[in-house]
Amino acid sequence: MARRRGGLALGLSTLYLSVIVLIPLAAVTIKAVSQSPSDFWQAVTNPLALRALGVTLGAALLSAAIGAVMGTLVAFVLIRDEFPGKRFINGLIDLPFALPTIVAGLALLALYGPDSPFGVHLAYTRAVVVVALLFVTLPFVVRSVQPVLLELDREVEEAAASLGASNAVIFRRVVLPALRPAIISGAALAFARAVGEIGSLWLITAKVPIASIVIYADIESDAPLAAASLALVLIVLSLIVLVLIRRLGGRVAH
Amino acid sequence: MLISNRAKWSLRAAALLYLLALLILPVVVIFFKTFEHGFGVAWGWMTTPAAISALSLSLLMAAIAVPLNTIFGVTCALVIVRRRGRLAAVLDSLIDLPFLVSPIIVGLALTLVYGIHGWFGTFFTDHGIRIIFAVPGMLLATIFVSLPFVVREVAPVLVEVGDEQEQAAATLGASDWQTFWRITLPSIRWGVIYGVILSTARALGEIGAVLVVSSLVAGQTLTLPLLVYQRASQLGPGAITSAYAAATELAVISVVVLLAMTTLSSRRQQSR
Numbered sequence: 245m246a247r248r249r250g251g252l253a254l255g256l257s258t259l260y261l262s263v264i265v266l267i268p269l270a271a272v273t274i275k276a277v278s279q280s281p282s283d284f285w286q287a288v289t290n291p292l293a294l295r296a297l298g299v300t301l302g303a304a305l306l307s308a309a310i311g312a313v314m315g316t317l318v319a320f321v322l323i324r325d326e327f328p329g330k331r332f333i334n335g336l337i338d339l340p341f342a343l344p345t346i347v348a349g350l351a352l353l354a355l356y357g358p359d360s361p362f363g364v365h366l367a368y369t370r371a372v373v374v375v376a377l378l379f380v381t382l383p384f385v386v387r388s389v390q391p392v393l394l395e396l397d398r399e400v401e402e403a404a405a406s407l408g409a410s411n412a413v414i415f416r417r418v419v420l421p422a423l424r425p426a427i428i429s430g431a432a433l434a435f436a437r438a439v440g441e442i443g444s445l446w447l448i449t450a451k452v453p454i455a456s457i458v459i460y461a462d463i464e465s466d467a468p469l470a471a472a473s474l475a476l477v478l479i480v481l482s483l484i485v486l487v488l489i490r491r492l493g494g495r496v497a498h
Numbered sequence: 499m500l501i502s503n504r505a506k507w508s509l510r511a512a513a514l515l516y517l518l519a520l521l522i523l524p525v526v527v528i529f530f531k532t533f534e535h536g537f538g539v540a541w542g543w544m545t546t547p548a549a550i551s552a553l554s555l556s557l558l559m560a561a562i563a564v565p566l567n568t569i570f571g572v573t574c575a576l577v578i579v580r581r582r583g584r585l586a587a588v589l590d591s592l593i594d595l596p597f598l599v600s601p602i603i604v605g606l607a608l609t610l611v612y613g614i615h616g617w618f619g620t621f622f623t624d625h626g627i628r629i630i631f632a633v634p635g636m637l638l639a640t641i642f643v644s645l646p647f648v649v650r651e652v653a654p655v656l657v658e659v660g661d662e663q664e665q666a667a668a669t670l671g672a673s674d675w676q677t678f679w680r681i682t683l684p685s686i687r688w689g690v691i692y693g694v695i696l697s698t699a700r701a702l703g704e705i706g707a708v709l710v711v712s713s714l715v716a717g718q719t720l721t722l723p724l725l726v727y728q729r730a731s732q733l734g735p736g737a738i739t740s741a742y743a744a745a746t747e748l749a750v751i752s753v754v755v756l757l758a759m760t761t762l763s764s765r766r767q768q769s770r
Contacts, residue, residue: 250580253576253577253581254581254586257573257574261645264638264641264642264645265592265595266592266595267611267617268604268610269595269603271611271617272603272607272610275610314516317509317516318516318517320509320513321510321513321514324501325506325510335756335759335760336517336522339752342755342759343525343748343752344704344705344748345703345705346703346726346745346748347745348524350730350741351524351745352524354527354531354742361527378520379521382520382521411501411505436598437597439600440599440600440601440603441600442601442706443703443705447727456600456602459603459606460605460706463602463606463609468606468610472610475602482600485598486594486598
């Protein structure tokens with residue numbers, strides 16, 4: 245009885261996932277490979293596509309790197325330091341997961357656009373793309389480093405200190421090695437998310453070619469083959485990142 | 499690590515300044531811009547027919563997508579954790595796909611299957627059903643992007659609580675349903691609720707996937723995020739104020755979501 249129910253549950257889950265996710269993604273793949281290899285190659289290596297892939301991967305990589313450093317710093321302060329309002333700040337970290345990304349994009353346009361209150365005109369540049377990606381991916385590194393930092397045995401650090409190690413040495417030799425897997429898996433998730441990010445970038449990237457926006461332009465101009473080709477490249481990239489994250493033992497969350 | 503006072507203060511200042519510039523400033527500017535011309539003006543923009551229809555369409559999307567994904571999520575988590583086997587393992591590794599695929603690709607994928615020239619396009623056209631550039635397609639997109647949250651929140655809880663109690667219940671003659679309602683569901687409830695909150699936030703805020711499959715007609719296929727997008731891309735002072743007003747509505751919703759998340763995660767830790 246339980247076995248039969250289990251089979252039914254498995255079947256229904258597979259069906260649901262297939263109709264919503266797997267069949268549509270298969271359609272993209274099949275569309276992309278339905279053309280001749282040279283057409284596919286042309287679609288993903290034309291100057292615009294290459295530039296878009298370059299900008300997207302570069303910005304994602306840069307934001308993941310900055311996010312790894314700053315996220316670790318924020319996690320460190322939130323765990324090791326005590327100050328009034330800490331719980332509020334800690335709760336705020338999840339804001340980018342809760343706030344619709346288009347709202348973030350609109351806010352960045354207001355802050356760094358033509359009417360910038362600080363006179364900082366970053367909108368429509370690659371710099372603002374990195375700022376937007378830092379915003380949407382902030383929680384990944386912070387939330388993956390925090391629990392590890394909390395469980396870290398501080399006696400080791402005290403022992404190192406009593407043996408005369410400086411703070412810099414303790415951080416590099418004791419704390420950082422323990423945090424490294426959490427930082428890497430958090431940064432990998434941030435990278436994966438950044439490659440596919442679109443909502444926060446819509447309003448602030450007029451001429452900066454972003455892979456997702458190029459795909460959208462292809463769909464709009466009725467060029468599904470070109471769109472599917474570029475999409476397939478992005479899907480394969482995401483799958484590689486997914487496999488790497490699994491290898492690292494990280495968990496994909498949010 | 500024994501940190502000197504100076505080092506402590508500079509670390510704290512660096513972290514807080516970073517968060518202030520990156521997180522707090524954008525939200526403050528949205529509220530400021532919305533109410534710049536007074537509360538009445540902002541309220542006027544929030545209550546235009548287009549804005550009200552966008553809000554109700556967004557809520558409708560979430561009201562359909564979240565329950566479906568919750569039922570699927572709990573079932574799927576049970577299959578992955580309790581049943582195991584090869585197909586369950588495959589399911590486990592594919593669940594995260596919606597997190598990794600760009601929303602634009604989601605829209606493209608749905609168009610290729612359910613669009614007029616798509617795989618099932620002729621079938622739906624023959625029956626007079628419009629999926630893409632209409633509400634059903636937007637719904638599919640919303641379900642797609644918010645699909646993994648419940649599974650990912652519930653599965654680790656199921657692993658943690660183990661199945662001794664379920665087996666005991668079965669030994670004592672409880673049916674599968676009784677075991678599920680009386681034993682399994684109560685023990686995973688915090689995970690389910692947390693997953694529901696996360697998927698609701700995502701369903702209400704989705705823009706990329708929905709944009710591709712929406713016809714962008716105010717009053718029909720504009721959700722609140724799409725309204726922000728459309729108005730912010732238009733020229734004129736009224737349009738941008740209207741965009742800020744809709745953005746404020748979304749920001750208020752997300753602050754509520756955030757509060758729920760924070761309260762829940764502290765309650766969850768207490769119940770452990």
